[in-house]
Amino acid sequence: MQQVSSNYKNYLNPAFVSKLNSLELKARLVVEGFMVGLHKSPYHGFSVEFSQHRAYMQGDNLKDIDWKVFGKTEKFFIKQYEEETNLRSYIFLDTSNSMSYASGKNLAKLEYASTLAAALSYLMIHQQDAVGLTLYAEKIKKFIPPKSSRAYLPQILKNLVAAKASEKTNTAAALNESAEKINRRGLVIIISDLFDDINSVLKALKHFRYKKNEVIVFQILDPIEKTFAFGKDAIFKDLENDEEMTTQPYQIQKAYKEAMNEFTNRIKNECLNSNIDYNLVITSDPYDKALLRFIQKREKLY
Numbered sequence: 105m106q107q108v109s110s111n112y113k114n115y116l117n118p119a120f121v122s123k124l125n126s127l128e129l130k131a132r133l134v135v136e137g138f139m140v141g142l143h144k145s146p147y148h149g150f151s152v153e154f155s156q157h158r159a160y161m162q163g164d165n166l167k168d169i170d171w172k173v174f175g176k177t178e179k180f181f182i183k184q185y186e187e188e189t190n191l192r193s194y195i196f197l198d199t200s201n202s203m204s205y206a207s208g209k210n211l212a213k214l215e216y217a218s219t220l221a222a223a224l225s226y227l228m229i230h231q232q233d234a235v236g237l238t239l240y241a242e243k244i245k246k247f248i249p250p251k252s253s254r255a256y257l258p259q260i261l262k263n264l265v266a267a268k269a270s271e272k273t274n275t276a277a278a279l280n281e282s283a284e285k286i287n288r289r290g291l292v293i294i295i296s297d298l299f300d301d302i303n304s305v306l307k308a309l310k311h312f313r314y315k316k317n318e319v320i321v322f323q324i325l326d327p328i329e330k331t332f333a334f335g336k337d338a339i340f341k342d343l344e345n346d347e348e349m350t351t352q353p354y355q356i357q358k359a360y361k362e363a364m365n366e367f368t369n370r371i372k373n374e375c376l377n378s379n380i381d382y383n384l385v386i387t388s389d390p391y392d393k394a395l396l397r398f399i400q401k402r403e404k405l406y
Contacts, residue, residue: 290317
């Protein structure tokens with residue numbers, strides 16, 4: 105990281121970003137604030153499907169030389185990819201009732217997730233990659249097909265602003281339906297708390313991989329959903345079925361944390377085994393943590 109003023113970090117603070125009126129401004133500040141902290145833009149697009157090597161020819165870009173192969177053979181070879189530009193990217197945003205949760209001064213998960221989706225859309229369109237948006241809960245609420253025009257960004261942002269948490273979740277059904285509709289493989293980004301039947305969700309994520317898409321998962325959680333750090337007796341209400349339970353949180357905190365860690369670790373490990381890029385994001389974290397993990401994993405593919 106280059107030495108720069110730390111003021112740009114303010115752009116990445118969820119509380120600061122939430123006070124801005126325009127989602128496009130939020131997206132721009134998150135992206136530009138994030139980029140200020142880097143020596144150079146690490147974003148190279150998402151065309152990462154490796155195809156084959158070929159011999160170096162005069163005029164080829166030196167950055168495409170596979171130096172590992174050169175080290176073994178002392179010959180220059182170029183890495184070729186199946187698609188070099190205009191990859192289709194699909195963002196799936198969970199808008200079920202559980203995404204409305206927020207503790208203390210933290211943002212609601214849906215508000216945090218919508219800003220993250222806006223920043224990713226801004227980033228990809230400005231890289232001239234195509235991006236689309238799907239909003240879902242029990243079923244798909246809205247589908248906006250991928251396009252790469254900058255004039256298309258306001259349409260995506262308008263739908264993100266209008267997104268409201270409602271209905272129960274059925275992540276698996278929405279993702280499976282979408283996987284069958286995607287004819288041209290691309291980059292699939294799922295932003296959700298993943299509070300659904302874990303086996304069904306994992307099968308749906310693998311469905312995208314079976315169709316040879318690259319898959320990235322952002323699991324969005326509120327801090328207290330990780331710690332269960334409630335300080336007094338409380339009545340807990342299920343946001344999706346209205347069931348209530350009165351309990352003393354400290355009595356079940358240990359068991360809850362163990363169950364939550366088991367839940368997130370299983371998703372993480374299953375994603376790793378299926379070559380799915382998993383990112384756990386806490387709504388109190390600055391946006392750069394999510395973006396940095398995302399960008400660094402893209403870099404490893406070059």
